[in-house]
Amino acid sequence: MPFEMAPPSAHALVEAMRGLGYTLWSAVADIIDNSIAAGARSVRVDFQWDGPGSWIRVTDDGHGMGEAELTQAMRAGARNPLAIRDATDLGRFGLGLKTASFSQCRRLSVGSRRAGLPAAFRVWDLDDIATHDEWRLVTEPMPSSVPLLQPIQDMPQGTIVLWEKLDRVVATDAEAGDARAEDAFLAQIARAERHLAMIFHRYLEAPSNPLHVLINGAGPQNRLRGWDPFMEAHPATSRTPEERLRYGQVEVRVQGFILPHRDRLDERASELGGGPEGWVSQQGFYVYRNRRLLVPGDWLGLGHPRRWAKEDAYRLARLRLDIPNSADAAWQIDVRKSTAAPPRPLRGRLTDLADRVRADARRVFLHRGSYGPRAPSPNLQRAWTAFERRDGMAYRIDRAHPAVARVLAEPGRSTDAVEAMLRVIEETVPVHRIWIDTAERDGLAPTGFSATPSDEVRSVAEALFNDFTTRMGLSDDSARALLMRTEPFNSFPDLVASFGTRTAGKP
Numbered sequence: 001m002p003f004e005m006a007p008p009s010a011h012a013l014v015e016a017m018r019g020l021g022y023t024l025w026s027a028v029a030d031i032i033d034n035s036i037a038a039g040a041r042s043v044r045v046d047f048q049w050d051g052p053g054s055w056i057r058v059t060d061d062g063h064g065m066g067e068a069e070l071t072q073a074m075r076a077g078a079r080n081p082l083a084i085r086d087a088t089d090l091g092r093f094g095l096g097l098k099t100a101s102f103s104q105c106r107r108l109s110v111g112s113r114r115a116g117l118p119a120a121f122r123v124w125d126l127d128d129i130a131t132h133d134e135w136r137l138v139t140e141p142m143p144s145s146v147p148l149l150q151p152i153q154d155m156p157q158g159t160i161v162l163w164e165k166l167d168r169v170v171a172t173d174a175e176a177g178d179a180r181a182e183d184a185f186l187a188q189i190a191r192a193e194r195h196l197a198m199i200f201h202r203y204l205e206a207p208s209n210p211l212h213v214l215i216n217g218a219g220p221q222n223r224l225r226g227w228d229p230f231m232e233a234h235p236a237t238s239r240t241p242e243e244r245l246r247y248g249q250v251e252v253r254v255q256g257f258i259l260p261h262r263d264r265l266d267e268r269a270s271e272l273g274g275g276p277e278g279w280v281s282q283q284g285f286y287v288y289r290n291r292r293l294l295v296p297g298d299w300l301g302l303g304h305p306r307r308w309a310k311e312d313a314y315r316l317a318r319l320r321l322d323i324p325n326s327a328d329a330a331w332q333i334d335v336r337k338s339t340a341a342p343p344r345p346l347r348g349r350l351t352d353l354a355d356r357v358r359a360d361a362r363r364v365f366l367h368r369g370s371y372g373p374r375a376p377s378p379n380l381q382r383a384w385t386a387f388e389r390r391d392g393m394a395y396r397i398d399r400a401h402p403a404v405a406r407v408l409a410e411p412g413r414s415t416d417a418v419e420a421m422l423r424v425i426e427e428t429v430p431v432h433r434i435w436i437d438t439a440e441r442d443g444l445a446p447t448g449f450s451a452t453p454s455d456e457v458r459s460v461a462e463a464l465f466n467d468f469t470t471r472m473g474l475s476d477d478s479a480r481a482l483l484m485r486t487e488p489f490n491s492f493p494d495l496v497a498s499f500g501t502r503t504a505g506k507p
């Protein structure tokens, strides 16, 4: 077939690439993704205000690139988006370095160094490209950039990404002494910091080998702390069991969280909990790809009969959704890595799950007292205790509960056998089943015996009461008082009050 070559105009294409809709923080996050993919343990981000000479620089200690690799990395579409990626790779389209950088600046310089090799430098200058309408990749640093790229010479390996001519961050007519422009610059940085703390929180707060991100300095006070959207460490946060959903070869994991009512948080925690964009905005699904947050709170187009919008009543509902990078196409991950859409086969299940989390969150928001972990009565002897384990929540039968203690204390009883039985029960609590059943009944968990004392409750309570008075030698009054502090009998004060007196009055 006859053909002619019709390559895109470099000038036009590069200007189009600038308009993908990055924010400062999403652009910086894309650069940090590359650092993480290159195995960096430490990433330094410097923002320098200097009017039109302002710059932003990201320095990592990853494996770096040699000359040829760097040239390849600087090309738009460096890698085939359809290629299978390493499971830990945060990239996809081979565009991020360029599109993210060009969205913020007109000059992108990269200095990089592989261990044992000399440093390599490449520069895209959009003014240069515009003048010549050619993809001219400059192969040495611009004179004015040399001091800013200099640190690479002293690093054993790593990469420096430098943005200058920040026409999208700094107003083009801003002078270095312009206080208003400087404030606007600083405000954008503060916002970027809050977002980075959220996007990378699972890297920043990883229990082993956490990523260090340093902002504008190398001291301990410059270290970025992660922001956990789920307040997992807070005792008043409730959660659904983690669910694994499969479709095709891919498994995703999802877990719902109902955050504490404001009354349960001090002022600082309440402010912090709202996250970078505030409580209402931060509700919904949090989609993570390889632990990197893509979507910071969104209902993902789910909802019935209409799509859910972000509403005040659901501000305490947040769900964590983990997807692997092999699911990119199915989830329609975009170049900016800021949107994701659940594949059709999963939408029904995710909607059901979110529906329940939303209902619970609404209840907590409206009346805190009626749901969620209540302030435990300090003296109440509970039958079950819940605690956090590495792999999730675990539930234990309290050996000190009088009904349990009684059996364990019985002379001649094999404690091993009882202990073995209790452990089996504890390890097989049908948490998931209970959770579904509870949610289906609109959150009214059937706890303890039913509300009106039956003969069964009476006989169990009576047996305990007799144990208290005979084996333990308590007075009737003390035995009643103890029973009133013992779950679930504390719910039956009239029944408890009738013991002893009634027995005594029997003919």
Ligand SMILES: Nc1ncnc2c1ncn2[C@@H]1O[C@H](COP(=O)(O)OP(=O)(O)O)[C@@H](O)[C@H]1O
Pocket (backbone or CB within 6 Å): 034, 035, 038, 060, 062, 063, 064, 065, 072, 073, 074, 078, 079, 090, 091, 092, 093, 094, 095, 096, 097, 098, 158, 159
């Ligand atoms: N900080 C870095 N350290 C090492 N290699 C990098 C770094 N940044 C970019 N690269 C290389 O450049 C390539 C292109 O990066 P990018 O344009 O962001 O696309 P993608 O991340 O989708 O591959 C990466 O695949 C990687 O090989």
Ligand SMILES: [Mg+2]
Pocket (backbone or CB within 6 Å): 030, 033, 034, 090, 091, 092, 095, 096, 097
């Ligand atoms: Mg990338």
